[in-house]
Amino acid sequence: MYKRQVQGSNAGEILNKLYDSIITLGVKVKRNSSKRFNPSSRDSIYNSMRDKLKTNLEINFSNHVPENPYLVVEGYSVYVPFKKDTGVATLVSAAYSDVQRVKSNLFEGLSDLDMASEKYKHFLNNGIFLLMPDESLKEESKTQIENQIDKFYWIMKQHKIYCESHTSVEYLADYISEWCLKVA
Secondary structure, three states, rough: OOOOEHHHHHEEHHHHHHHHOOHHHHOOOOOOOOOOOOOOHHHHHHHHHHHHHHHHHHHHHHHHHOOOOEEEEEEEEEEEEEOOEEEEEEEOOOOOHHHHHHHHHHHHHHHHHHHHHHHHOOOOEEEEEEEEOOOOOOOHHHHHHHHHHHHHHHHHHHHHEEEEEEEOOHHHHHHHHHHHHHHO
């Protein structure tokens, strides 16, 4: 049997010291998470995809990606960072762990696009591009967010608004480039 001297001011302190030093099943093992979920704001997504868009769109970049991604409509600033001859498009981040934040972002994207459509009534090929959360998000949150996005896709289809999403900024930039260059 293992013998050891333990000191403490009372029996509880002595038992705690013994427990901490001897009983290994009681110690929680800290897992080193290889991937931690990091939310992405719309502005950070936009800034990180600009180089990819420049490469994809080449000399047409300035025609499709305005210097200022905001448009003023009846005194309100709306976010429509992409355009083509027959439409405008916005960017929405669904890469958050909070489903309420995602709902708010989806509504804001639809609102921006709706207001831009008022200014450009002749535009019939408008779009919304979504960055989805990646695989590092907890499954429960991811499922709730995907359910909201499914509803959002259904609404976009009813309004005949092109909608595309991906978990990768690079692939999303590819979708945006294709939309910009596609002739209606």
